Amino acid sequence: MGEGRDVTNNVSNGVSGHVNGPVVQAGSINGNVILPATPSPEEADLRARWAARTKRILDAEDAERAVRYAQSQFQKQRFLKKARRGIYGSVVWILFGMFLVVGGHGSGGDSTRVMWESIGWFDVVIGFGLLAKHWLALRRYR
Numbered sequence: 001m002g003e004g005r006d007v008t009n010n011v012s013n014g015v016s017g018h019v020n021g022p023v024v025q026a027g028s029i030n031g032n033v034i035l036p037a038t039p040s041p042e043e044a045d046l047r048a049r050w051a052a053r054t055k056r057i058l059d060a061e062d063a064e065r066a067v068r069y070a071q072s073q074f075q076k077q078r079f080l081k082k083a084r085r086g087i088y089g090s091v092v093w094i095l096f097g098m099f100l101v102v103g104g105h106g107s108g109g110d111s112t113r114v115m116w117e118s119i120g121w122f123d124v125v126i127g128f129g130l131l132a133k134h135w136l137a138l139r140r141y142r
Contacts, residue, residue: 080141086134090127097123 039047100120 026113076141080138083138083141084136087131087138090131090134093130094124094127097121097127 093112100116100123103116103120
């Protein structure tokens with residue numbers, strides 16, 4: 001495209017001479033044309049390194065995700081075990097309170113009996129509160 005030169009006469013649709021690589025004549029194109037291109041050795045090496053790097057990153061993310069899942073499962077099991085122990089402890093606390101209430105009737109003095117009954121009923125109320133707390137926690141995470 002020089003200074004005012006007409007280059008349209010130099011353009012043709014013919015294929016002649018020595019051609020390296022795939023050639024498609026424009027008059028015979030119907031649909032999509034896919035030309036296989038072989039990458040240079042440097043580009044092939046770059047693609048291989050990129051694929052290896054991507055695989056390493058994805059493998060590291062998968063391993064990290066697996067570790068987090070295992071830790072969350074361990075914490076969940078530990079929490080459930082603690083909640084079950086809390087339920088057992090609450091039942092024992094309630095039984096101890098009932099023992100104090102019933103045992104307080106056999107005491108000699110009136111003030112001593114009232115004191116042991118009060119402590120017993122207090123223990124029963126506390127025990128039921130703890131039982132409800134641990135039971136709800138256990139129910140939520142099952």
